[in-house]
Amino acid sequence: MPLHVIKHPLVQHKLGLMREADISTKSFRELANELGSLLTYEATKDFELEPHTIDGWSGEAINVEKLKGKKVTVVPILRAGIGMLDGVLDLIPSAKVSVVGLYRNEETLKPVPYFQKLVKDIDQRTALVIDPMLATGGTMVATLDMLKQHGCKDVRVLVLVAAPEGVDKVLESYPDIHIYTAALDSHLNEHGYIVPGLGDAGDKIFGTR
Numbered sequence: 087m088p089l090h091v092i093k094h095p096l097v098q099h100k101l102g103l104m105r106e107a108d109i110s111t112k113s114f115r116e117l118a119n120e121l122g123s124l125l126t127y128e129a130t131k132d133f134e135l136e137p138h139t140i141d142g143w144s145g146e147a148i149n150v151e152k153l154k155g156k157k158v159t160v161v162p163i164l165r166a167g168i169g170m171l172d173g174v175l176d177l178i179p180s181a182k183v184s185v186v187g188l189y190r191n192e193e194t195l196k197p198v199p200y201f202q203k204l205v206k207d208i209d210q211r212t213a214l215v216i217d218p219m220l221a222t223g224g225t226m227v228a229t230l231d232m233l234k235q236h237g238c239k240d241v242r243v244l245v246l247v248a249a250p251e252g253v254d255k256v257l258e259s260y261p262d263i264h265i266y267t268a269a270l271d272s273h274l275n276e277h278g279y280i281v282p283g284l285g286d287a288g289d290k291i292f293g294t295r
């Protein structure tokens with residue numbers, strides 16, 4: 087099943103803290119990054135290992151394992167995706183970053199692309215797309231279209247909160263894409279915001295409320 091709702095107690099605890107109406111910018115930012123790390127841990131569970139020999143502390147050669155040449159690019163969707171980036175890079179420090187910028191038109195709820203700077207060899211990398219919110223799914227589908235056009239084959243989506251409408255839209259266009267989320271919430275309100283959701287994640291991360 088391509089939808090993974092991560093029920094780990096640490097994930098659920100941290101997400102619960104993020105839902106507080108009067109949460110500070112500092113706490114929201116810290117928690118977004120911590121959840122970014124925990125979702126990365128889940129989304130990389132199938133990465134392959136290969137045996138490797140090193141000199142151990144006692145002077146003897148020992149066999150260990152290392153990641154098998156998996157090349158990763160993290161794809162934060164501006165602005166709010168930046169709020170999870172450090173958390174993802176804490177676990178995959180050598181990953182390259184491909185930034186895309188899209189905002190959602192407040193009236194039409196359609197995504198408007200305004201920035202794109204992808205790594206050159208993106209077609210040979212596993213792409214981890216990060217954005218706290220998957221609402222109507224328009225922004226995510228537009229991003230996935232962009233990545234597919236550039237030849238990406240292995241793409242995984244990491245979001246803090248998803249709405250059923252957004253999950254359906256992504257999986258209609260990309261049935262094989264794996265979505266990792268801390269919560270599958272109830273529905274969208276009349277303004278396209280996720281309920282119960284987190285509010286406007288970008289504003290909360292950047293303090294622009």
Ligand SMILES: O=P(O)(O)OC[C@H]1O[C@H](OP(=O)(O)OP(=O)(O)O)[C@H](O)[C@@H]1O
Pocket residue numbers: 163164165166167188189190191195197217218219220221222223224225226252278286287288289
């Ligand atoms: O699934 P959708 O209905 O497309 O909505 C989700 C998008 O909306 C938010 O971004 P926003 O447009 O607020 O931009 P921002 O990150 O700059 O605040 C959010 O971070 C997603 O990118």
Ligand SMILES: O=c1cc[nH]c(=O)[nH]1
Pocket residue numbers: 166219221278279280281283284285286287288
């Ligand atoms: O609930 C939502 C929906 C879109 N964007 C947000 O930041 N929050």
Ligand SMILES: [Mg+2]
Pocket residue numbers: 166286287288289
């Ligand atoms: Mg926003």
